[in-house]
Amino acid sequence: MQATLNITNLSKSFDQGKVKALEDVTFHVNPGDICAVVGESGSGKTTLIRLIAGLEELDSGEIHIENHLVASIKKNVAPEKRDVGMVFQEYALFPHLSVLDNVVYGIKKSKSKKDTALETLDLVGLKGYEKRYPHELSGGQQQRVALARALAPKPSVLILDEPFSNLDAMMRYRLRNEVFNIIKKTGVTAIFVTHDTQDALAVADEILILQNGKLVQKDEASALYKKPQSIYVASLFGNTVQLNKGLQTAFKCPLKEDCCHAIRNESITVNQDCDYVSEAEILKRTFLGTHSQLLLKLDNGEHLTVVTSEPVLGNTIKIGFNSKDVLAFDE
Amino acid sequence: MNLKNRFFKLKRDLNRWSLLLLLILGIVSVPILTIGFKLFGGPGESWNHIVDYVLFDYLKNSFLLALFCSVIVILFGVTTAWLVSRFEFPFRKQLEWLLILPLSVPAYIMAYAYAGVFGYSGLFSKLMEFFGNGDFRIEVMNIYGLSLILSISLFPYVYVSSRTFFLAQATNLLEASRMLGISEFKSFFKLIFPLARPAILAGLVLVLMEVLNDYGAASYYGVSTFTTGIFRSWFSLGEPETAIYLSAILLLIVFGLILFEKWQRRHLNFTAAKTSKQNYNSRIKPKKANQVWFSVICFVPVFLGFVLPVIQLLIWLKQTFASVWTVEFISVTLESFGIAFLTASITVLFALLLLFFTKWNKIELLKSSSKLGVLGYAIPGIIIAIGVLIPSLYLDKWLIEKNITSKLILNATLIALVYAYVVRFLAVAYQPLESSSLKIDRSLSDSSKVLGKGNFKTFFKIEFPLIRVGMLSAFILVFIDILKELPLTLIMKPYDVNTLAVKAFEYASDEMVSSAALPSLLIILTALIPAIFLNKLLLKNASNS
Secondary structure: OOOOEEEEEEEEEEOOOOEEEEEEEEEEEOOOOEEEEEOOOOOOHHHHHHHHHOOOOOOEEEEEEOOEEEEOOOOEOOHHHOOEEEEOOOOOOOOOOOHHHHHHOOOOOOOOHHHHHHHHHHHOOOOOOOOOOHHHOOHHHHHHHHHHHHHOOOOOEEEEEOOOOOOOHHHHHHHHHHHHHHHHHHOOEEEEEEOOHHHHHHHOOEEEEEEOOEEEEEEOHHHHHHOOOOHHHHHHOOOEEEOOHHHHHHOOOOOOOOEEEEEEHHHOEEOOOOOEEEEEEEEEEEEOOOOEEEEEEEOOOOEEEEEEOOOOOOOEEEEEEOHHHOEEEEO | OOHHHHHHHHHHHOOHHHHHHHHHHHHHHHHHHHHHHHHOOOOOOOHHHHHHHHHHHHHHHHHHHHHHHHHHHHHHHHHHHHHHHHEOOOOHHHHHHHOOHHHHOOHHHHHHHHHHHOOOOOHHHHHHHHOOOOOOOOOOOOHHHHHHHHHHHHOHHHHHHHHHHHHHOOOHHHHHHHHOOOOHHHHHHHHHHHHHHHHHHHHHHHHHHHHHHOOHHHHHOOOOOHHHHHHHHHHHOOOHHHHHHHHHHHHHHHHHHHHHHHHHHHHOOHHHHHOOOOOOOOOEOOOHHHHHHHHHHHHHHHHHHHHHHHHHHHHHHHHHHHHHOOHHHHHHHHHHHHHHHHHHHHHHHHHHHHHHHHHHOOOHHHHHHHHHHHHHHHOOHHHHHHHHHHHHHHHHHHHHHOOOOOOOOOOOOHHHHHHHHHHHHHHHHHHHHHHHHHHOOHHHHHHHHHOOOOHHHHHHHHHHHHHHHHHHHHHHHHHHHHHHOOHHHHHHOOOOOOOHHHHHHHHHHOOOHHHHHHHHHHHHHHHHHHHHHHHHHHHHHHHHO
């Protein structure tokens, strides 16, 4: 299958080479797939999508869209000619244009510009809002107009830059599913940037992890969660405890020395039979609603914080984990 | 990146906008390049005489003027800005915008008016007669009088920049300071004044540039400064080379000032990051007696900088209106407004081109050097005039030699005058345009491009409708500046064209200063528009922040 988006050895730096934003990034996205780009602030996520959209110029590497070279050191196709749609973080709706005019804006010359726009507005559930102006809409509605505007020209690749970061938790959850259902329905290849791993796990076919401008892992959601290739990736997807020498001694679990080991917090159980167990004294309990956080002092004096939803009685408990849950990474 | 890749990148990023940007930068840098180039030709015959006998006077007088003005404008500007931002007292709201009005009175007009107020049978001597001391007189036509007059005409620059800071940036640190037992008065000197230094300095640099640019007031009061010296070298001694050498020294002083301001700002940048917004809705209400004092303190600069000169001009207007209001005067007024309108339109267009060509150009080095295009405002008008005059003379000579034309088509024509104005006032148009374009979220134009529209379509459909207000303010500001401009116009204007500023100067120079009232009042009346406009903009910005 021919990939819709192909990126090879992409590098970009700013401030005359002093700040490296992306280094030697290579990946591809298959037709109709939704790919999430995850990373901490400053990891190069936004630079990556701006390069794909043509809003920045690369320093080295190549970008192909639908098998056409759109960017290299010798060539740079202007953003308006790349056949890419984009939903911006702040939506970037044109404040002086109505909802309909915003959506019509990008549709290439055709007799049925207005019809196409109305169909797309219908698709995102905004039928009847055509004459309104952006400031007359709620955050969620603005988000949907931005999506309709990006989808209306039928781009080869749809880019979404932190699409839900401006919404509250309830709205975010609802809209996330709606938006990605619409995207799946249109069959467009999408790439979206997020710092929220829940968004990525929920909707992405593949997740791409960036760290300091480098691509550190690209995998399907479940594979990425179960087999992270570094402690950085593991930490992005939940609380992770690195098993240092002290913890290994406390749990009596001699692990290979040439590896770095970690255990997810949810894999640590309280008062249950496990492969590796340790007695622990509870130093502090913090009530967090559905669960509690415990600060523990282990047999050998090591400290450990665990989160549990089990009721815990007394001052001393037994905690442990199974060998199959131990994550191992190259050092 | 290796050299080969650098070359490919340059070739890829070089677009037509880069070339057009280079062209604009080239056009506006001609005057400065001319001064630099002509320095290699050596000074004129009188240079040694000037160095031996008058250069020290020019330096001393310009330095003293700058020093006195700095002290007075800081005293007036910062004190009044602090009072209106921090305290509640009678007429505070009115005084807040009245304090900007002196900006509408050009320094040379202020100088004429004060010469009248303190002259024989002027308002001051009448007042002294009333108090039975008719012989008592104050001589203002010296460097001290000139300093005071320039200061009261220019202090609003410091007032505006300080007030903006006090309204938007003055901080909860002040409250912390009061909680630590430091009085309001002490907190001001220990905390607010040091924090406001970059803002005050920004206003002060503008004042100093205007002081160095002044020709009309200094020449009327007979004070020799660099600008009057350059005039004298060119027109009395007939030595353009010497004028160029003096211009180069003045240019160095101005660039020194700019660099000093930048250095100071960099040094104090932490203040902007660490201060937070302060809500001044609840101004402090001082004791009754202090309230009266605060009103008086704020009214004094308004009286000196606007009320008194306008009263003097109105008295003169009553005496001379019939003789000055002629068909010729009406035609000068129309010419003056016409030139200002034409040039303001061209300048705004140039500023737009500079702004958007910079944006569309992709070569980093060119992007960062585009600011060179707006250096003109820092350069005294007289230097720009000389920098335009010399190449236009050469070009005309060449065109005549090649039989392309038989008469001068650049020198002493409207083309050269408009060109010089554009170079001088490009920054005035550029700044409001730049700030209104910066307010547009970058993602708006990005999204237009991603949606298939090129630079031009994005400009006309998205950016242009959103920067219209910025364009209008740019136009008004340039229009007024051109209407007020004197030294550059005096040198560059075609012999058959006149402006209100030049007319006022001619009347004053011909010992008919009272006849200068009508053109002066017309200039003031027109200049009132941006003074009020500026205040509204300031209040809006403060409330937004």
